[in-house]
Amino acid sequence: MSDLLQRALHSHVPYSRPSTPIAHEHQIGFVGLGAMGYMMARNLANDREVGSVPILVWNRSVSKSEALQKELGEGKIRIAQNVEQIARECDVIITNLANDAVVKEIYQKFSDALKSSQPTGKKTFVETSTIYPSLAGELDRLITSNPKLHLITCPVFGTPAVAEMGQLLIVMSGDYLAKKEIAHLFVPAVGRKVIDLGGNLEKAPTFKLIGNSMILGTLEVLAESLTLAEKSGIGSLPVLELVKDLLPAPAIVACADQIAHDKFDGSVGFAIDGGIKDAAHIRHLTAEHNSPMPVIDIAHQHLITARAIHAKQAAQGKENFKTLDWSGLVAGPRVAAGLDAFDSQKHANVVRPEKIDDDE
Incomplete structure (x- = not known):
């Protein structure tokens, strides 16, 4: 891809591209395949290069996961047996869930899984649901006690139809390097623009x-x-x-x-x-x-x-x-x-x- 086209595609990402390639390909996990999550996960999977590792997905109703795998194929979508598998196996864990109670429940399961199986590499948790701001602090306490674990809040604006077109507006707050990494993963696959609100995790939900x-x-x-x-x-x-x-x-x-x-x-x-x-x-x-x-x-x-x-x-x-x-x-x-x-x-x-x- 030419440098001119590369700059055009990422003109709405407020971070420079990483100067060096990542050491290994990310294993992406996606939890929550509702009307929005399904489209986001599908676009991420379709944006991966041929031969990339499949995205690992989990949904409370397994039929949604099966529908996405049937649509895209096993080469792009793999179905997790449980939420804990997502936490243990994935480098980037994206959640898109219905309400605060479900979000907290899922992150508690992430935390428990990682306490029993300490990660050896960096993991970034990307919370894209609409939550009350103070919940971000609770999630942070659950996840980031290990210095290799990072959380960013990343709510999105748009309807399912907008999500399907990959035109969501993405808002981020949290660790700078984690935001930079996820921004280039999400644009243009999931959204058209990123708004950075700094390091305070409560800012993006607000x-x-x-x-x-x-x-x-x-x-x-x-x-x-x-x-x-x-x-x-x-x-x-x-x-x-x-x-x-x-x-x-x-x-x-x-x-x-x-x-x-x-x-x-x-x-x-x-x-x-x-x-x-x-x-x-x-x-x-x-x-x-x-x-x-x-x-x-x-x-x-x-x-x-x-x-x-x-x-x-x-x-x-x-x-x-x-x-x-x-x-x-x-x-x-x-x-x-x-x-x-x-x-x-x-x-x-x-x-x-x-x-x-x-x-x-």
């Missing part, structure tokens, strides 16, 4: 929650505006076109499109449980720093409302989606306005009351 507060706050405003459009007789489609003109950011347009067309399938989007978890983390962060965010308080309530309505429908066998996407929070504004929670086709039947003349 940044991720701030970013998610912007996305969730915008989602709440879109939900309220599109509901008003339906209730006032304008309809959501003209407002969707307005969003495309006024707020053409892909994430915003995608959220508006989901609401306007009732695309609330959380299996292909961001499941509502994750949205509620993130909203709770953001509210905790705002309380900790005395920095109120009322829109997140409201969005949190609407997410819970949507989940409750969906759970009732599921209990009756009437749900349209097995897992609800967080854009389903529009159920809150819709129900408050007297509309159907998830079926905008029923909104066409809404009849605005006639204005009464005071003289009559």
